[in-house]
Amino acid sequence: MIQELAYVGFASPKYEEWRTYGTGLLGCQMVDDGPDGAVRLRVDNVNYRIAIHPSEKDEFAYAGWGMANETDLRTFVEHLRGQGVTVTQGDEALAAEREVVEIYWFEDPWGNRHELVWGKLTIPNSFKSPRKMDGFVTGSQGLGHIVLIVPNLEEGSQFYADILGFRLSDRIKSDIFNLRFYHCNGRHHSIALAEVPGLTGFNHLMLEVANIDDLGATIDLLPEYDTDTLLSIGRHTNDLMISTYISTPSSLQIEYGYGGLVVDDLSWIARDYNHPSIWGHHRSERYMTAPPGIIRPVETAPVEASAEAPAEGSVDGQPQAEPVLQP
Numbered sequence: 001m002i003q004e005l006a007y008v009g010f011a012s013p014k015y016e017e018w019r020t021y022g023t024g025l026l027g028c029q030m031v032d033d034g035p036d037g038a039v040r041l042r043v044d045n046v047n048y049r050i051a052i053h054p055s056e057k058d059e060f061a062y063a064g065w066g067m068a069n070e071t072d073l074r075t076f077v078e079h080l081r082g083q084g085v086t087v088t089q090g091d092e093a094l095a096a097e098r099e100v101v102e103i104y105w106f107e108d109p110w111g112n113r114h115e116l117v118w119g120k121l122t123i124p125n126s127f128k129s130p131r132k133m134d135g136f137v138t139g140s141q142g143l144g145h146i147v148l149i150v151p152n153l154e155e156g157s158q159f160y161a162d163i164l165g166f167r168l169s170d171r172i173k174s175d176i177f178n179l180r181f182y183h184c185n186g187r188h189h190s191i192a193l194a195e196v197p198g199l200t201g202f203n204h205l206m207l208e209v210a211n212i213d214d215l216g217a218t219i220d221l222l223p224e225y226d227t228d229t230l231l232s233i234g235r236h237t238n239d240l241m242i243s244t245y246i247s248t249p250s251s252l253q254i255e256y257g258y259g260g261l262v263v264d265d266l267s268w269i270a271r272d273y274n275h276p277s278i279w280g281h282h283r284s285e286r287y288m289t290a291p292p293g294i295i296r297p298v299e300t301a302p303v304e305a306s307a308e309a310p311a312e313g314s315v316d317g318q319p320q321a322e323p324v325l326q327p
Helices: 017-023 068-084 092-098 153-165 210-226 285-289
Strands: 005-010 041-042 050-054 059-066 102-107 112-117 145-150 167-175 178-183 191-195 199-209 231-237 242-246 255-257 270-274 277-280 294-297
Touching: 005 017, 005 145, 017 041, 017 050, 017 210, 050 231, 068 102, 068 112, 092 102, 092 112, 145 153, 153 167, 153 178, 153 191, 199 210, 210 231, 210 255, 231 285
Parallel strands: 005 050, 059 112, 145 191, 167 270, 199 255
Antiparallel strands: 005 059, 041 050, 102 112, 145 199, 167 178, 178 191, 199 294, 231 242, 231 277, 242 255
């Protein structure tokens, strides 16, 4: 079974801007660039967990999912192949670039790339934030969480839950949004799926800090880094995370949060919510007019309008204006 979100990769023409954004604002530590010049950021003692590759346009490149060991990895690969998923083994060069012992990759039904790995390079006592902060919540919970945009939530659930084995934490649904949240370890969710008919892509990456003062200090730094607040500070109904959503040099969003719930599978019961936040998370003008992340169109079957269908452009529990596709 998948154990953690081990790393994530993006591509962007503004990848160089992540050097100051990632270190000075987010508090990540810079490590050596990737072979293609990718900016790579450390958030804990794993050598790097975030990579931003050079590209002519913004792209969601891949999500890396960590397995416990080589036996679990190979067994899971055979399971996926048995379910009809095309899984490719990465070569030594790819393993070296990702700094893992072994790697396989596959795509979801809409072409979003996922990688399965074990043995991510770790250097004890190596993380040193360039900011004064207590650091990030990772460990057994992995990097954080990601939210993917899918055109059909039922099909997404069949792939990510039934085939990949992510376990449902809960859902948030109303007449304007439709999301499901899944965990693979103690973190309330390592992945969530947001339904936006006709689109797929990447909405946001969540980074959780260990001290609420680090969240507040980051909010204070936003003007210095010319970074927009997309959703004001607030607290979610389902995972109780206190967070804010901010823009990045690229099209994806960052949720910067504190205090998320820890899930215990022996006692956890999935719940249903009709609103994403207990308080706060007020939408800014940019949030309403900007694209909901890194998105691209996909062909889907026509969906009849009904009370059960979410409004087009709603992401992460908030309605969006009609998305503007990436150039």
